[in-house]
Amino acid sequence: MPTFPRFTAMDADPVTVAQRLVGQRLVRIIEGQRLSGIIVEVEAYLGSEDLAAHTAGGRRTVRNEAMYLPGGHAYVYFTYGMHHCLNVVCGQRDEGVAVLIRALEPSEGVDAMFRNRPRARHLVDLCSGPGKLTQSLQIDLHLNGIDLRSSDQLWVERRRKNILPPSQIERTRRIGLNSQLNVDSLGNFDGFTNWWAAPLRFTLKNSQFISR
């Protein structure tokens, strides 16, 4: 098995990082075994101006503190009383910008993933959602704040020398946001003043492994 270089260019803006992450491999080590999948769906969260971000308005709490770490760290949070979600922090320290990892195409350690998710019946059930992939890969709060560029437990591997061409990536609005966000605001992204409608979700075109 050849070794692949790590993806470490996470200090760019979250839209750039999001596009570059699609097609790369997320690797988790459990008891010496590799569990991994190709990243097929991500969402960018743009910091204090982004009403949908945990750091909207510059809010700083115990929960979201890791989102203010320098790009390359993990921000893991617990929600709905039972699910964990994994973000790759981007940008510089204190920016509060990140990319949510929403879905993977499972590749290595599929048997272990099925053991971690007893309800899953098919390969597509393992990692087709942000809470599913953290369950499959045993990602929880103990990984919050780790440095993905140096960790021996969780990291991103480059599997292509170059990023995917835009023609292979689809852009849509983000999933699961409160419809109350469907309003205009002072901040804007790419001409969008409506953060609910902003095209900040990136999926691998024609992938069978995206969420929903």
Place this chain on the structure above:
DNA sequence: CCCGTGATTTAT
């Protein structure tokens, strides 16, 4: 369609 589940956030 609805519900579980509990930390966090917001309202009183």
Place this chain on the structure above:
DNA sequence: TAAATCACGGGG
């Protein structure tokens, strides 16, 4: 202190 919310998932 109480109520509402939540970057979700599973079952009808």
